[in-house]
Amino acid sequence: MYDIKETYRAHSIEEALALLEGHPGAVLVNGGTDVMIRMKEGKLTDAVLISIMDVPEIIGISLRENGDIAIGAGTCFQDIYHNEVIRGAVPALAHAANQVGSPQIRHVATIGGNLCNGAVSADSVPILLAMNAELELAGAQGTRRVALTQFHTGPGKTVLQKGRELLTTIVIPKEEYAGRYGSYIKFGQRNAMEIATLGAAVCLKLQANKTRLEDIRIAFSVAGPTPLRCAKTEAALKGMALTGDMVKALRQGVIQEVQPRDSWRASKQLRLQLVKELGERALRQAAEEAGGTIHD
Amino acid sequence: MIKTIHLTVNGRAVELGVDQRESLTDTLRNRLGLTSVKKGCEAGECGACTVLLDGKSVNSCIYLSVWADGHSILTVEGLTKENGELHPIQQAFVEEAAIQCGFCTPGLVMTGVEIANSGKTYTREELRELISGHLCRCTGYENILNALERVVGRKENGTL
Numbered sequence: 001m002y003d004i005k006e007t008y009r010a011h012s013i014e015e016a017l018a019l020l021e022g023h024p025g026a027v028l029v030n031g032g033t034d035v036m037i038r039m040k041e042g043k044l045t046d047a048v049l050i051s052i053m054d055v056p057e058i059i060g061i062s063l064r065e066n067g068d069i070a071i072g073a074g075t076c077f078q079d080i081y082h083n084e085v086i087r088g089a090v091p092a093l094a095h096a097a098n099q100v101g102s103p104q105i106r107h108v109a110t111i112g113g114n115l116c117n118g119a120v121s122a123d124s125v126p127i128l129l130a131m132n133a134e135l136e137l138a139g140a141q142g143t144r145r146v147a148l149t150q151f152h153t154g155p156g157k158t159v160l161q162k163g164r165e166l167l168t169t170i171v172i173p174k175e176e177y178a179g180r181y182g183s184y185i186k187f188g189q190r191n192a193m194e195i196a197t198l199g200a201a202v203c204l205k206l207q208a209n210k211t212r213l214e215d216i217r218i219a220f221s222v223a224g225p226t227p228l229r230c231a232k233t234e235a236a237l238k239g240m241a242l243t244g245d246m247v248k249a250l251r252q253g254v255i256q257e258v259q260p261r262d263s264w265r266a267s268k269q270l271r272l273q274l275v276k277e278l279g280e281r282a283l284r285q286a287a288e289e290a291g292g293t294i295h296d
Numbered sequence: 297m298i299k300t301i302h303l304t305v306n307g308r309a310v311e312l313g314v315d316q317r318e319s320l321t322d323t324l325r326n327r328l329g330l331t332s333v334k335k336g337c338e339a340g341e342c343g344a345c346t347v348l349l350d351g352k353s354v355n356s357c358i359y360l361s362v363w364a365d366g367h368s369i370l371t372v373e374g375l376t377k378e379n380g381e382l383h384p385i386q387q388a389f390v391e392e393a394a395i396q397c398g399f400c401t402p403g404l405v406m407t408g409v410e411i412a413n414s415g416k417t418y419t420r421e422e423l424r425e426l427i428s429g430h431l432c433r434c435t436g437y438e439n440i441l442n443a444l445e446r447v448v449g450r451k452e453n454g455t456l
Contacts, residue, residue, distance in 0.1 A: 001317040006297070007362055033340055036358040040339055051363060078352075102429025103407070104343060107352045108359070192428030193341050 002039045002047070009051045013058065013138050016166055019050045021140065024163060026050050030074050031108035033101065034117050058112065058168050061085055067174030073112025073167045077124075078103070080111060090172060092127045092182035092201065092286075099123045099186045102193050112167045115148075118156045118226075125152075125227040126201035127184040129219035132176045136169040137161075143168070152226035180205045180215075183285035185278045189265075197266045198222045200278035202286040210292045212241050218250070218283075223258035223275055230257040242287060244296040250283055251276045301365035305330070306374025312361075320356035320364055321345045324371060332372035332402040336431070343430035346403035347371050353407045353429070372402040375409065384447050385409050392443040396434030404430050408444055417450035 008023070010016035020026055026048040029035045038044040052058065058074035061083045069085060080086055080097040087094045100106055100114070100123045114122045115135070125148075133148045137160060148170075151158050160167060182203040188194035199221035205214045216237050218230040233253030240246040260271035287294055298313045305328060314323050321338075324330040324347065333356060336344030340358040347356045348370040375383040382390070385408035395401050404427060411418065411426055418426065423444050424437070432440060 001315065001322075002319070002360070004317040004360075007299075007316045007360065009362075032360070032363070033355075033358060036360075037339060040358075049360075053363065101340075102343070103426060104346055104353045104355045104429040105340060107349075107354055192425070 002036065003042075003045045004039070005046045005048050007049045007051065009054055011054050013055060013166060013168060016050060016052050016055060017138065017140055017164075020163055020166070023048050023050070026163070028052055028116070028166060030110045030113050031076060031105075033105050033109040034113060034119075052166070058166075067178070069172040069174075069177065071111060071170040071172070073115070073169060074110050075112075076108055076110050077101075077106035077114075081106065089177050090127070090131065090182065091289075092184050092203070093124070093131075093172075096123050096127045096184040096186075096201075099184070099196075105193075111170060115151070115170070116158060116160055116167055118152055118154075118158045120152075120155055120225065120227055121196045121199070121222045122227065123184075123186060123196060123199065123221075126199045126219040126221045127182055127203070128170065128172075129227055129229055130182060130201040130203035130217040131172055131180070132217070134171045134173065135167055136171060137165045138168045139165040145171075149229060154225050181286050181290035183282045183289065185282050185285070187274050187278060195265070196222055198260075198271050198274040198278060199227075200275070200282040202279070202282040204283075204286050204290060206242075206287070206290045206292050210242075210290070212239060213237055213246065214239075216283075218254060218279060220254070220258055220275060220279070223260045223271060225259070228258065230254045232257055242292050242294045244294070247280055247283065247294065247296070250279055254279045299362055299365075301362060303364055303366075304368040306370060314361040316360070316362045318361050320347070320349075320359045320361045320369075323361040323364075324356065324369070330371045330373050334399055334402060336399065341431070342400070343403045343407070344400055346406045346430070348406055348410055351410065351413060353410045355429070370406070370409070372405055375405070383409060385412055385443070388443040388446040389440070392439045392446065394435065394439040394443040400430055400432040400434075404432070404440060408447070411444065411448050414448075417448050418444075419450055419452055420445060423448070 029049045058072040060072050077097040077100045114124045135146045184201045186196045187198045201219045204216040207214045221227045262268045299316050324333045334344035336342035338357045340355040345357040346353050
């Protein structure tokens, strides 16, 4: 038996917010694949659970009139992986969605849960960070929009006001995906049912002749207290020709901007090596996706 | 607290009183006697408790029974026809000796049924990925993959 005091099911965003307000300390739950484990481990006790799996407004993927991609927070990873809009416009996100847990987990686990848990290892986060995704948070006062780069504040911590707000939508603005190419590389001890030891994502845009970087974003998971971007390295690489010097600049830059730690999963030393190596591989993969050739 | 839920289990409509704290695994095993649903890791990692929820494989150990209210569940007990004939996936497991201790078998069979229901065929590599949510400590997976290939296999070049 799980350590549960009471369970509720919300059928709309409004009802979920009302239930949250009426039950201080209650926890929102969708697929439950993380929340249930927290109860198993005794980290969540005497739980009041509000299920949002029946809230239709937060399920599904759509293309808005302005071309932005809107992913409902309650969309499961399996549906993201198979979605035509995602596969066409942001294939690296489809790939990342398929790295989560196992098929059984991906059938119920949602992208919103992956974000709101605030885990530094979340598979969906690096590529979304690299794509400047934005989040829509619904509260009693209406909806506010937060850049994903501002969302995580510490391990397991986000700016989401737990008990008062609900993540409804992940938005990838059109200008953030059109003409841009991305990649996500996960390193783990095994290929399935694995928490990332380190994750690297790159999203880039090449200049028209495809020989120089017009823009680049680099993001890592498990390389600091939150998933993070490497802004200085990004600025340094902008405009560089696709050469071995560019790759070297990435390897030397990113290492200055991460703060990995020792954990039972991997040493700090290994993670620093992975940051350089996976950063380079993610860069090469994204450049290839974009149709560019790196001259070493 | 006991809550009343309505499920379709193996094609039959059932009304059940369940403790809201109990997992779907416990409800299926203890209240309905469907002991093909195994308790392995009880943390969503080993896949022994896999059942089909509205046709999709899920780990019933980390799914609350109250969440399944209004939904349809299929377990191994629901596969066998009235005349005793096995499901093609079960038959293939028998023919390929894809079973040793048998503990992972019901879960793997259910994932196999889900794969077969997709109506598509898959390469061995794709099948490896599709069963990656199951742990088998006996077989080394080879005979399990052989069995699945019998039903839904496809060679790399597209031929059967």
